[in-house]
Amino acid sequence: MNLVLLGAPGAGKGTQAEKIQHALNIPILSTGNLLRQAIAAGTELGRKAQTYMDGGNLVPDELIIGLVAERLKSPDCANGVIFDGFPRTLPQAQALDRAAKVDVVLSIEVADETIMQRMSGRRTCPQCQASYHVTDNPPQKEGVCDKCGAQLSIRHDDEPDTVRSRLEVYHRQTEPIKEYYGAQGKLKKVQGQPKLADTVKLVSEALGVSL
Ligand code: AP5
Numbered sequence: 545m546n547l548v549l550l551g552a553p554g555a556g557k558g559t560q561a562e563k564i565q566h567a568l569n570i571p572i573l574s575t576g577n578l579l580r581q582a583i584a585a586g587t588e589l590g591r592k593a594q595t596y597m598d599g600g601n602l603v604p605d606e607l608i609i610g611l612v613a614e615r616l617k618s619p620d621c622a623n624g625v626i627f628d629g630f631p632r633t634l635p636q637a638q639a640l641d642r643a644a645k646v647d648v649v650l651s652i653e654v655a656d657e658t659i660m661q662r663m664s665g666r667r668t669c670p671q672c673q674a675s676y677h678v679t680d681n682p683p684q685k686e687g688v689c690d691k692c693g694a695q696l697s698i699r700h701d702d703e704p705d706t707v708r709s710r711l712e713v714y715h716r717q718t719e720p721i722k723e724y725y726g727a728q729g730k731l732k733k734v735q736g737q738p739k740l741a742d743t744v745k746l747v748s749e750a751l752g753v754s755l
Contacts, residue, residue, distance in 0.1 A: 545570065545624040546644050547751070548631070550722065551652035553710040554659045554666065556736055558675045560652065560747050561628040563755045571620050574628040577673045578611055579603060584670075597701055600709030602632055602717060609639045616643060632718045637725070649725040650750060652743070654736035656711050663707045667696040681740050 545568060549557040561572045579597060582590035589611065593603045602608075612630055615621065625644070631637040640646060654662075665678040667687070671694035676683050683690045701710065725731040734746045748755040 545647045546627070547624070548627045548640075548646055548649040548725070549629075549652065550649060550718070550725075551736070552654060552656070552659055552714045553707065554663045555652040555654040556740075556743060557628045557652060558673070559681065559740065560650075560743070561626045562674070563744055564626055564747070564751070564753070567753045567755050568624070568626070570624040570626060571618075572626045572628055573612065573615055573621070573630065574673070575603075575608055575611065575630040575632075576628070578615065580673070582611075598706070600701060600706040600713060602713060605633055605635045605639075608632075608636060612640070613643060631721060634721055634724060637721045646725075646728075646730060648732060648751065649722075649730045650747065651722055651731060651733045652736050652747075653733055658736070658738075659711060660704065660707060663702045664704070666699065666702055668699050669694050670697050677740075680738075 547564065549561055551557050558574060561574065565572050579590070579593045583594050583597075584590070589607060592607060596603045608630065616625070627640070631640050662677065662680070665680065667676045667678060667683075668674070669689035669692060672689060672692045674689055674691050675681075676696060683696065687696050688694070689696055701707070722731055732750045734743065734750050737743045737746065744755050
Protein backbone atom coordinates (compact mmCIF):
# COMPACT_ATOMS: atom_id res chain seq x y z
CA MET A 545 0.00 0.00 0.00
CA ASN A 546 1.23 3.51 -0.82
CA LEU A 547 -0.09 5.83 1.87
CA VAL A 548 0.32 9.61 2.01
CA LEU A 549 0.08 11.31 5.42
CA LEU A 550 -1.00 14.92 5.15
CA GLY A 551 -1.24 17.48 7.91
CA ALA A 552 0.15 20.71 9.30
CA PRO A 553 3.62 20.77 10.88
CA GLY A 554 3.25 19.02 14.21
CA ALA A 555 -0.11 17.45 13.35
CA GLY A 556 1.36 14.07 14.27
CA LYS A 557 2.30 12.62 10.87
CA GLY A 558 5.64 11.22 12.07
CA THR A 559 4.10 9.80 15.26
CA GLN A 560 1.33 7.99 13.34
CA ALA A 561 3.76 6.89 10.59
CA GLU A 562 5.80 4.95 13.16
CA LYS A 563 2.71 3.09 14.40
CA ILE A 564 1.52 2.30 10.87
CA GLN A 565 4.99 1.12 9.85
CA HIS A 566 4.90 -1.64 12.45
CA ALA A 567 1.41 -2.74 11.40
CA LEU A 568 2.00 -2.75 7.63
CA ASN A 569 5.71 -3.55 7.59
CA ILE A 570 6.52 -0.96 4.91
CA PRO A 571 9.10 1.85 5.19
CA ILE A 572 8.45 5.48 6.06
CA LEU A 573 9.67 8.01 3.50
CA SER A 574 9.93 11.27 5.43
CA THR A 575 11.32 14.06 3.27
CA GLY A 576 11.97 16.14 6.42
CA ASN A 577 14.12 13.34 7.89
CA LEU A 578 15.95 12.79 4.59
CA LEU A 579 16.72 16.51 4.43
CA ARG A 580 17.93 16.62 8.06
CA GLN A 581 20.18 13.62 7.32
CA ALA A 582 21.59 15.45 4.27
CA ILE A 583 22.27 18.53 6.44
CA ALA A 584 23.99 16.42 9.11
CA ALA A 585 26.11 14.73 6.42
CA GLY A 586 27.07 18.13 4.95
CA THR A 587 26.00 17.21 1.40
CA GLU A 588 25.33 19.78 -1.32
CA LEU A 589 21.60 19.04 -1.06
CA GLY A 590 21.77 19.59 2.70
CA ARG A 591 23.51 22.95 2.27
CA LYS A 592 20.91 24.07 -0.29
CA ALA A 593 17.98 22.87 1.86
CA GLN A 594 19.09 24.33 5.19
CA THR A 595 18.31 27.99 4.45
CA TYR A 596 14.78 27.15 3.36
CA MET A 597 14.13 24.90 6.34
CA ASP A 598 15.52 27.34 8.93
CA GLY A 599 13.11 29.99 7.58
CA GLY A 600 10.14 27.59 7.69
CA ASN A 601 9.86 27.63 3.89
CA LEU A 602 9.52 24.73 1.49
CA VAL A 603 12.60 23.36 -0.22
CA PRO A 604 12.24 23.75 -4.05
CA ASP A 605 10.19 21.04 -5.77
CA GLU A 606 12.99 19.87 -8.10
CA LEU A 607 15.28 19.04 -5.14
CA ILE A 608 12.54 17.17 -3.28
CA ILE A 609 11.25 15.25 -6.29
CA GLY A 610 14.81 14.07 -7.08
CA LEU A 611 15.33 13.03 -3.45
CA VAL A 612 12.11 11.00 -3.38
CA ALA A 613 12.81 9.39 -6.77
CA GLU A 614 16.21 8.20 -5.48
CA ARG A 615 14.70 6.76 -2.29
CA LEU A 616 11.94 4.96 -4.21
CA LYS A 617 14.59 2.99 -6.13
CA SER A 618 15.48 1.05 -2.96
CA PRO A 619 14.19 -2.56 -2.90
CA ASP A 620 12.51 -2.01 0.49
CA CYS A 621 10.02 0.35 -1.20
CA ALA A 622 8.75 -2.36 -3.56
CA ASN A 623 5.71 -3.31 -1.44
CA GLY A 624 4.61 0.20 -0.59
CA VAL A 625 5.66 3.28 1.33
CA ILE A 626 4.29 5.61 4.00
CA PHE A 627 4.93 9.13 2.67
CA ASP A 628 5.37 11.55 5.59
CA GLY A 629 5.68 15.21 4.59
CA PHE A 630 5.51 14.51 0.86
CA PRO A 631 3.88 15.69 -1.34
CA ARG A 632 3.56 19.27 -0.13
CA THR A 633 2.75 21.07 -3.39
CA LEU A 634 0.66 20.28 -6.46
CA PRO A 635 3.74 19.67 -8.69
CA GLN A 636 5.03 17.21 -6.04
CA ALA A 637 1.65 15.39 -5.98
CA GLN A 638 1.67 15.18 -9.78
CA ALA A 639 5.26 13.88 -9.77
CA LEU A 640 4.30 11.22 -7.21
CA ASP A 641 1.40 10.11 -9.39
CA ARG A 642 3.87 9.56 -12.24
CA ALA A 643 6.21 7.55 -9.99
CA ALA A 644 3.82 5.37 -7.94
CA LYS A 645 0.15 4.54 -7.43
CA VAL A 646 -1.13 6.33 -4.34
CA ASP A 647 -3.78 4.20 -2.60
CA VAL A 648 -4.87 6.33 0.37
CA VAL A 649 -4.25 9.89 1.55
CA LEU A 650 -4.88 10.42 5.24
CA SER A 651 -5.11 13.99 6.46
CA ILE A 652 -4.61 14.55 10.21
CA GLU A 653 -6.53 17.72 11.04
CA VAL A 654 -5.32 19.83 13.99
CA ALA A 655 -6.07 23.49 14.81
CA ASP A 656 -3.19 25.98 14.58
CA GLU A 657 -3.39 26.94 18.30
CA THR A 658 -3.00 23.28 19.29
CA ILE A 659 0.01 22.99 16.97
CA MET A 660 1.68 26.01 18.59
CA GLN A 661 1.26 24.43 22.05
CA ARG A 662 2.44 21.00 20.94
CA MET A 663 5.58 22.13 19.20
CA SER A 664 6.91 23.80 22.32
CA GLY A 665 6.89 20.37 24.01
CA ARG A 666 8.29 18.29 21.17
CA ARG A 667 11.61 16.52 21.66
CA THR A 668 13.27 14.69 18.77
CA CYS A 669 15.96 12.05 18.53
CA PRO A 670 18.77 13.42 16.33
CA GLN A 671 19.95 9.88 15.63
CA CYS A 672 16.83 7.84 14.67
CA GLN A 673 14.41 10.84 14.30
CA ALA A 674 11.80 9.43 16.73
CA SER A 675 9.44 12.11 18.03
CA TYR A 676 8.28 12.61 21.66
CA HIS A 677 6.36 15.15 23.69
CA VAL A 678 7.39 16.13 27.21
CA THR A 679 3.90 15.54 28.64
CA ASP A 680 1.71 13.88 25.95
CA ASN A 681 4.16 11.27 24.64
CA PRO A 682 7.19 11.19 26.96
CA PRO A 683 10.12 8.76 26.61
CA GLN A 684 10.52 6.16 29.39
CA LYS A 685 13.64 7.94 30.66
CA GLU A 686 13.55 11.74 30.55
CA GLY A 687 15.63 13.16 27.69
CA VAL A 688 16.65 9.76 26.30
CA CYS A 689 15.32 8.05 23.14
CA ASP A 690 13.47 4.79 23.92
CA LYS A 691 14.59 3.29 20.61
CA CYS A 692 18.30 4.04 20.31
CA GLY A 693 19.33 5.63 23.64
CA ALA A 694 20.51 8.95 22.11
CA GLN A 695 19.99 12.27 23.93
CA LEU A 696 16.79 13.99 22.74
CA SER A 697 16.93 17.57 21.46
CA ILE A 698 14.70 20.43 20.32
CA ARG A 699 14.48 20.78 16.54
CA HIS A 700 15.94 23.95 15.04
CA ASP A 701 12.68 24.86 13.25
CA ASP A 702 10.46 24.42 16.34
CA GLU A 703 11.03 28.02 17.52
CA PRO A 704 7.56 29.72 17.76
CA ASP A 705 8.22 32.25 14.94
CA THR A 706 9.38 29.51 12.58
CA VAL A 707 6.39 27.33 13.48
CA ARG A 708 4.10 30.26 12.60
CA SER A 709 5.80 30.56 9.18
CA ARG A 710 5.52 26.80 8.62
CA LEU A 711 1.79 26.92 9.40
CA GLU A 712 1.29 29.80 6.98
CA VAL A 713 3.20 27.91 4.26
CA TYR A 714 1.12 24.80 4.98
CA HIS A 715 -2.20 26.60 4.55
CA ARG A 716 -1.06 28.40 1.39
CA GLN A 717 0.93 25.73 -0.45
CA THR A 718 0.06 22.30 0.93
CA GLU A 719 -3.62 22.36 1.95
CA PRO A 720 -4.80 22.84 -1.67
CA ILE A 721 -3.56 19.34 -2.53
CA LYS A 722 -6.38 17.93 -0.39
CA GLU A 723 -8.68 19.00 -3.20
CA TYR A 724 -6.47 17.20 -5.74
CA TYR A 725 -6.70 13.92 -3.81
CA GLY A 726 -10.36 14.50 -2.91
CA ALA A 727 -11.17 14.65 -6.63
CA GLN A 728 -9.44 11.28 -7.04
CA GLY A 729 -11.58 9.81 -4.21
CA LYS A 730 -8.47 8.98 -2.13
CA LEU A 731 -8.73 11.49 0.72
CA LYS A 732 -9.66 10.43 4.27
CA LYS A 733 -9.69 12.85 7.20
CA VAL A 734 -9.06 12.23 10.88
CA GLN A 735 -9.43 14.84 13.62
CA GLY A 736 -6.25 14.87 15.72
CA GLN A 737 -7.25 14.32 19.36
CA PRO A 738 -5.71 15.78 22.53
CA LYS A 739 -4.73 12.27 23.62
CA LEU A 740 -2.37 10.38 21.32
CA ALA A 741 -4.09 7.01 21.92
CA ASP A 742 -7.42 8.48 20.71
CA THR A 743 -5.84 9.66 17.44
CA VAL A 744 -4.22 6.26 16.95
CA LYS A 745 -7.66 4.66 17.31
CA LEU A 746 -9.20 6.96 14.68
CA VAL A 747 -6.29 6.36 12.27
CA SER A 748 -6.62 2.63 12.81
CA GLU A 749 -10.35 2.79 11.94
CA ALA A 750 -9.77 5.00 8.90
CA LEU A 751 -7.14 2.66 7.46
CA GLY A 752 -8.81 -0.56 8.56
CA VAL A 753 -5.61 -1.82 10.23
CA SER A 754 -4.94 -2.72 13.84
CA LEU A 755 -2.36 -0.27 15.28
P1 AP5 B 1 9.10 17.93 8.26
O1 AP5 B 1 10.17 17.30 9.02
O2 AP5 B 1 8.27 17.11 7.33
O3 AP5 B 1 8.20 18.69 9.30
P2 AP5 B 1 6.61 18.97 9.32
O4 AP5 B 1 5.70 18.51 8.28
O5 AP5 B 1 6.61 20.40 9.53
O6 AP5 B 1 6.16 17.98 10.35
P3 AP5 B 1 6.76 17.72 11.72
O7 AP5 B 1 7.81 16.65 11.63
O8 AP5 B 1 7.17 19.01 12.36
O9 AP5 B 1 5.49 17.22 12.50
P4 AP5 B 1 4.65 15.89 12.45
O10 AP5 B 1 3.34 16.13 11.79
O11 AP5 B 1 5.46 14.72 11.95
O12 AP5 B 1 4.35 15.75 13.98
P5 AP5 B 1 4.96 14.80 15.10
O13 AP5 B 1 4.48 13.39 14.91
O14 AP5 B 1 6.43 15.01 15.26
O15 AP5 B 1 9.66 19.15 7.40
C1 AP5 B 1 10.58 20.09 7.93
C2 AP5 B 1 10.97 21.06 6.82
O16 AP5 B 1 11.60 20.34 5.74
C3 AP5 B 1 9.84 21.83 6.16
O17 AP5 B 1 9.50 23.00 6.87
C4 AP5 B 1 10.45 22.13 4.78
O18 AP5 B 1 11.34 23.22 4.84
C5 AP5 B 1 11.25 20.88 4.46
N1 AP5 B 1 10.47 19.88 3.72
C6 AP5 B 1 10.14 18.62 4.15
N2 AP5 B 1 9.42 17.98 3.21
C7 AP5 B 1 9.31 18.84 2.16
C8 AP5 B 1 8.65 18.76 0.91
N3 AP5 B 1 7.95 17.66 0.54
N4 AP5 B 1 8.69 19.83 0.08
C9 AP5 B 1 9.39 20.93 0.42
N5 AP5 B 1 10.02 21.09 1.60
C10 AP5 B 1 9.98 20.05 2.47
O19 AP5 B 1 4.18 15.39 16.37
C11 AP5 B 1 4.45 16.69 16.86
C12 AP5 B 1 4.42 16.66 18.38
O20 AP5 B 1 3.10 16.42 18.86
C13 AP5 B 1 5.28 15.57 19.01
O21 AP5 B 1 5.86 16.09 20.16
C14 AP5 B 1 4.28 14.43 19.31
O22 AP5 B 1 4.73 13.62 20.38
C15 AP5 B 1 3.04 15.23 19.66
N6 AP5 B 1 1.79 14.59 19.28
C16 AP5 B 1 1.53 13.95 18.10
N7 AP5 B 1 0.26 13.53 18.08
C17 AP5 B 1 -0.32 13.93 19.26
C18 AP5 B 1 -1.62 13.83 19.81
N8 AP5 B 1 -2.62 13.25 19.16
N9 AP5 B 1 -1.84 14.37 21.03
C19 AP5 B 1 -0.86 14.98 21.69
N10 AP5 B 1 0.41 15.12 21.23
C20 AP5 B 1 0.68 14.60 20.01
